[in-house]
Amino acid sequence: MARRQPDLGSGRMNPSDLAAARGQAYAAQQQVVIADPSFITIACPGAGKTRVIVDRHLSRAVPVRQGRAITSFTRVAAAEVHRRCMAADRFDLIDHPHFIGTLDTFLWLHLVRPFLPPDRIWRRLESWRDAPASSAAFVCGQTYHLADADFTYDPETGNWSVRPTGPARWSRLPGDWAQRASRTRANLERAGYLTGAELRAHACRNLAAHTATLGPLLTAKYAELVVDEAQDCSIADLYILSKLHHAGLPLVVVADPDQAIYAFRGATTDALNSLAGRLDRHDLTHNWRSTTVICTVAATLRNDPARRIPDTAVADHHDAPHPVLIYTGSNRDTITADFIDYAAKLNISSSRCLVLAHAQTTLPKTYTGAATPPSPKAAALAWAVGIITEYPAAPTRVHNRARDVLIRTVLRWWYADADDHTPVESLAAHNVDPAAFERLLHRIAAAMPSLDQPMSTWVPAAAAVLNQHPPTDTGTRTTNRLICPTAQANRTARSVTGLPPTAANSARPRLSTIHQVKGDQAEAVLLFIPPGSVTDRTLTAWLAGSASEPEVAEALRVMYVAVTRARRLLGLAVPASDQERLLAHLHHHTIPTELR
Amino acid sequence: MxxxxxxxxxxxxxxxxxxxxxxxxxxxxxxxxxxxxxxxxxxxxxxxxxxxxxxxxxxxxxxxxxxxxxxxxxxxxxxxxxxxxxxxxxxxxxxxxxxxxxxxxxxxxxxxxxxxxxxxxxxxxxxxxxxPRGRDRLRHVYLPPLRDAARDLGSGAGARIQAILDNLLTSPEPVCDAAGVAIDEARLLDFVRSRFGEVEAHPVIAAATGRIGTRLSRLTSGAYEQCTGLGFAATSVQALARGLRVRMADAGLVPREIAESGMGYANLLFIATVLAQLEAAREADLTLLLVEEPEAHLHPPLQALLLDYLRDAAAASRITPLTGRWRGYLQVVITxxxxxxxxxxxxxxxxxxxxxxxxxxxxxxxxxxxxDDPTAPTNADLVRYKTAAINIAALGLSDTDRRKLNRYLNATRSAMLFSPRVMLVEGIAEALMLPPMANALFPADSIERARFVGTVLVPIDGVDFAPYLRLLLTATDGRRIGQRVAVITDADLQNPHRSGAARIVELFGLINTLGAAEYATVFAATTTLEPELLVAGNDTAVWAAWAAQQPKAWKTAKTAVDTTGPDGRAAAFATKLKDANLRKGDFAQNLLDAAETMGAPLRVPEYLDKALRWLVASPTSVPGA
Missing domain, CATH: 3.40.50 (Rossmann fold)
Structure with missing residues (x-):
């Protein structure tokens, strides 16, 4: 069944070539460390850009009263910079006057917070999911949640646009859906709630209105603004960066346009290119992460034909000959199990395997559980408890959702006004210590009954657990009840939640959507590419080497991100119908493959 | 900043x-x-x-x-x-x-x-x-009242001295030796080590070491024998700074330990070391120097010198702040x-x-x-007080007023800032006469007497009352410095120019413009003080005072005044007095002496009687409420 192809000839470098390549890699990195701002660095995956940014922070001092702002799009990236500065004993570099954090927080601190009228308390939300439940829901035929709408602000026109996301994307929406969603959003903003989109709208407006004072202030405050993962910048972000740069703030922009996977948020490579065109450029093209095989696969995915030269692999394992594993079966669980076995033979433990898909629903259920909670409240609680206690490998997003369900269930259980506030506000309003509440959640989750009993007994047992765990000593419970639809009474809680039986003691890989693992890496990566017209068009574009539709180009970039997370082993699970043309394509590039 | x-x-x-x-x-x-x-x-x-x-x-x-x-x-x-x-x-x-x-x-x-x-x-x-870390750069130094500067300089001085030494050793303009070679930390410490070495080798130190050594040897020879030596603590700038003591003496004398200097000078020395450290360290953008009651240790000229010095130090900290360093601004607040x-x-x-x-x-x-009556009867359970602040800078005084007041407000007149009751008078004569008059009007132990004692009496040496009134009566946030301000002036009606009367009208106008009619009023002598004293019935004392200055001529004046009818008497006296060109302060002193010697009770002219009674009355309104 295995069909081995010859090794990739160019994979192995002799020691002196490797030393020379690494010398060039270090030199290129050093250039980024010492270069005067403003400039842009196009960094390939695994180029060590975080280390380069930290090295720059450690060694290229800024004047005493000035700081360096290092911004990224994820907290994880900011935490990494923090950690590395602390490891170097440079605690002075992680706090005022420096800034290390997300771009959102940077905008909040400097472009939004000072201008907010103090007539109400303003609160930042990660997403509308965190808003008070009663005000974030809107009825339009059926009930929708604002988290099912994606809003974009256009800084040039000052207009908002909205499109459905999540489940709402697949349903037929009434004509006034957009209008109602917009009105709900506007009401929440008036009440003082801001998500990233409102934050950017405020920032754009304030910047436009106060350029004359903000420009000199921020230029005096920061010696430079470093923006990591700049390919994820939205139109609004780029508008802000351009304005700041124009006002004299030196920029260090680090980007990989091939990893731009937020076009749906209005991030376009055109806008980035227009900013980049005004900056000096210092590129990083040496890959310290992946094997030559993986670098070669990745290069063929790039949109720009001029950039299809594989990055130079310079890691110790750069010449590892492991083939790309091609799967065509339909059972995702067995594919995943086989991939973990294969990795184990290469001494890669399951915890260092990463299973990826564009959409949550494409991931193998055995390991993730069901991605979304069922709608009856009792079933949703059972799902949340199941995810929290039995699926540590489930994607972060699923865990957050489960936590949210549990928190809201507990709050509704005790507080009649729970849905009028965000959970954080509820705790404050009822004098509950957040840390104590956190412990309470753990105790509740641990005390919950087994999911293998029927709902008819699970529900009263769960209610008893809730009753036994009031957030404060003096709580009296509300009339809220856990209701189990009669149709579900005799089914086990597990079957109602959609959670498969736990694969006890079985090896668990990490599972995630591709968008959640930006900047991350794993020894082995398995990517599920589901059948469908998008896949079909995407593969066609990949193999043909040209993507004319923006949607397809974006899908290719998402695949690029997935592939480039892998250090040593890559697996691709594709529809059987696409197997032949994919193999042909890889062979054409003399990439070793193994059909599993 | x-x-x-x-x-x-x-x-x-x-x-x-x-x-x-x-x-x-x-x-x-x-x-x-x-x-x-x-x-x-x-x-x-x-x-x-x-x-x-x-x-x-x-x-x-x-x-x-x-x-x-x-x-x-x-x-x-x-x-x-x-x-x-x-x-x-x-x-x-x-x-x-x-x-x-x-x-x-x-x-x-x-x-x-x-x-x-x-x-x-x-x-x-x-x-x-x-x-929150940003706030680290906004700091203060607090100098409490009645400080033990000698102790502060003794124990806590090490860090301050070290900061100054560190700064000198790393400065871009280092201290140089006689040959012009820069002295860095290594050179300073080499020098210190060599001198310490000399001391450690001194025969007496060596003998002391020997004494300890023989005993230590006895104690440890059965186990692992130990030897000993006496020496100075490890040489570092820190150890050196800790070993140094700030000393001081009159210029020209050998400086002595601080404890032997006066408290006041010790305080100045303390402030000098603090400022030197601030200048050297520059770790903050702003340092507030909070000095409470420096007068506790310093006689008035030293107070003035200190204030002048601190003002200069604060101003100097703002000249060309260096880029690339914390600003090092100094702002001084004194109580x-x-x-x-x-x-x-x-x-x-x-x-x-x-x-x-x-x-x-x-x-x-x-x-x-x-x-606003500080002397109002208080019952500890029922009455409390709160603080009101009046920022003179916020009064909107004109530049002319500001300049004038800076010249006018000497130590005596500045006292008016400390009391809600103020009497503004033209000259020394009124200032001398009013306290005995108040004594005559208000019995001892009366609340009125107490209120008068709490009043600040300000002779302004002239008739330029307006700047004082604007200072005391301009309201800011509904509060004024002066809560009861009496202006005593002369109408000089005997004077054909009638300038006095016009001035009084102007003063009333000013008080009204400032909206302060409840807080201030003007009491005027029809002529001037001395004639009014005469007609009030102090004849004997008045003529005795004139006689004291003009032992012969006074009789001529008296004859002329005595021959005038009761209505013109004051005016006639005023005219004679003006011609006689008497010294007014001496006149008042002599008059009071005479009254006291003769045991004649002082009779208070009507306008002063009114003024004093208005001044000590309970406030009728509730300002600032």
Missing amino acids: YLSQLDVEGFRSLSRVSVTLGRDVSVLVGENSGGKSNVIDALRLVTDPIDGRRNLYLDRDDVFRDSGQGQVTLRATFTGSTEDLAPYQHAASAELDRLLYTLCYTPPGAGQMRGQVDWVAGSGADPCDPQ SHAPSLAASADVTDLVVLQRQTIALPTSATAAPSVT
């Missing part, structure tokens, strides 16, 4: 007070219990102590009880250039022209042990401080109840703090009433 305004709510006596501070120096003046130390403590709470060792914390007793807020709110506003404010942009106001830092303290609830301190950077739309110190300060640097008495209602429902 400087702390331009402090807004306090609910902190001790500061129910609700705004204090505007000057960029270089501010002097908080006012009566005892006026709230000066509370303002200083509020400044200590909103800034970091210079050495990071905080010894002042808020507790439940600090909450102003009658405010109903149950909370302390201290808000500091910092003003400065764009460059100054930039590192703190997250705390900027919406106009981006100043920084707002607010400290809120909620006392512990019943049964709780600790209260809660919350910081807010910015306007308060997001009630937190996202970058004082010394008129001499107030007199040395620019009038616009002064902040007058007064106590306002609040009579608490006996029933819980009635509103508290506020009076």
Whole structure:
């Protein structure tokens, strides 16, 4: 069944070539460390850009009263910079006057917070999911949640646009859906709630209105603004960066346009290119992460034909000959199990395997559980408890959702006004210590009954657990009840939640959507590419080497991100119908493959 | 950059007070219990102590009880250039022209042990401080009243001296030896080691080592034998600084230990070392130097010198701040109840703090009433007071007034800033005559007598009352420095030009314009003081006083006056007096002497009688309420 192809000839470098390549890699990195701002660095995956940014922070001092702002799009990236500065004993570099954090927080601190009228308390939300439940829901035929709408602000026109996301994307929406969603959003903003989109709208407006004072202030405050993962910048972000740069703030922009996977948020490579065109450029093209095989696969995915030269692999394992594993079966669980076995033979433990898909629903259920909670409240609680206690490998997003369900269930259980506030506000309003509440959640989750009993007994047992765990000593419970639809009474809680039986003691890989693992890496990566017209068009574009539709180009970039997370082993699970043309394509590039 | 305004709510006596501070120096003046130390403590709470060792914390007793807020709110506003404010942009106001830092303290609830301190950077739309470390660079040095400077200089001086030494050793303009070679740390320590070595080798030290050594040897030879030596602590700049003691003596003498110098000079030396350290360290953008009651140790000329010095030091800290270093700005805030110190300060640097008495209602429902009478009877259970602040800079005085007042307000006249009752008189004669008159009018132990004693009597040496009135009576936030201001002047009706009358009309006009008719009024002699004394029935004493200066000529004058009818008597006396060109101060002294010798009771002219009685009356209105 295995069909081995010859090794990739160019994979192995002799020691002196490797030393020379690494010398060039270090030199290129050093250039980024010492270069005067403003400039842009196009960094390939695994180029060590975080280390380069930290090295720059450690060694290229800024004047005493000035700081360096290092911004990224994820907290994880900011935490990494923090950690590395602390490891170097440079605690002075992680706090005022420096800034290390997300771009959102940077905008909040400097472009939004000072201008907010103090007539109400303003609160930042990660997403509308965190808003008070009663005000974030809107009825339009059926009930929708604002988290099912994606809003974009256009800084040039000052207009908002909205499109459905999540489940709402697949349903037929009434004509006034957009209008109602917009009105709900506007009401929440008036009440003082801001998500990233409102934050950017405020920032754009304030910047436009106060350029004359903000420009000199921020230029005096920061010696430079470093923006990591700049390919994820939205139109609004780029508008802000351009304005700041124009006002004299030196920029260090680090980007990989091939990893731009937020076009749906209005991030376009055109806008980035227009900013980049005004900056000096210092590129990083040496890959310290992946094997030559993986670098070669990745290069063929790039949109720009001029950039299809594989990055130079310079890691110790750069010449590892492991083939790309091609799967065509339909059972995702067995594919995943086989991939973990294969990795184990290469001494890669399951915890260092990463299973990826564009959409949550494409991931193998055995390991993730069901991605979304069922709608009856009792079933949703059972799902949340199941995810929290039995699926540590489930994607972060699923865990957050489960936590949210549990928190809201507990709050509704005790507080009649729970849905009028965000959970954080509820705790404050009822004098509950957040840390104590956190412990309470753990105790509740641990005390919950087994999911293998029927709902008819699970529900009263769960209610008893809730009753036994009031957030404060003096709580009296509300009339809220856990209701189990009669149709579900005799089914086990597990079957109602959609959670498969736990694969006890079985090896668990990490599972995630591709968008959640930006900047991350794993020894082995398995990517599920589901059948469908998008896949079909995407593969066609990949193999043909040209993507004319923006949607397809974006899908290719998402695949690029997935592939480039892998250090040593890559697996691709594709529809059987696409197997032949994919193999042909890889062979054409003399990439070793193994059909599993 | 400087702390331009402090807004306090609910902190001790500061129910609700705004204090505007000057960029270089501010002097908080006012009566005892006026709230000066509370303002200083509020400044200590909103800034970091210079050495990071905080010894002042808020507790439940600090909450102003009658405010109903149950909370302390201290808000500091910092003003400065764009460059100054930039590192703190997250705390900027919406106009981006100043920084707002607010400290809120909620006392512990019943049964709780600790209260809660919350910081807010910015306007308060997001009630937190996202970058609390920024506040580290806004600091203070606190010099408490009646300090033991000798002790401070002895024990805590090491760090200060080290900072100065470190600065000298790393400065781009280092200290050089005679040959012009720069002295760095290594060279200094080499020198110290070689000298220490010489001392350690001295025969007496060696003998001492021997004595210890023989015994140690006995004790340890059975185990692992130890040997010993006597030497100085490891040589480092830190050890050297710790070993040095600041000493001082009169110029030309050998400096001695501080304990042997006077308390006042020790304090000046302490301030000098602190300033040298601040200059050397430059670790902060702003350091508030908070000096409480420097007059406690210093005689008036030294007070003036100190104020002058601090003002210069603050101004110097603002000249060309270096880029690439913390700003090192110095801002001085002094509290004082010394008129001499107030007199040395620019009038616009002064902040007058007064106590306002609040009579608490006996029933819980009635509103508290506020009076400004500090001598009003108090019942500890029913009456409290709160602090009111009047920032002279905020009065909007014209440049002319400001310049005049700076010249006018000497140590004597500055006393008027310390009392709500003020009598402004033309000259020395009135100033001398009024106290015995008050004694004649008000019985000892009476409340009126007490109020008069608490009054500040200011001879202005002329008739330019207007600047004083504008200073005392201009309202800011509904409060005035003067609560009861009597102006005593002469109408000079005998004078054909009638300039006196016109002046009185103008003064009344001014008082009305300032909206201060309840707080001030003018009492005028029809002629001048001396004729009015005569017609009031002090004939004998008056003529005795004239005789003392003009042993012969006085009789001619008396004859002329005596021959005038009762209506023209005062005018006739006034004319003669003017021609005689007598010294008015001496005249008053002689008159009082004569009255006392003769045992004749002093008869008070009607306009002064009215003035004194108005002055000591209970306030009728409730200003500032």
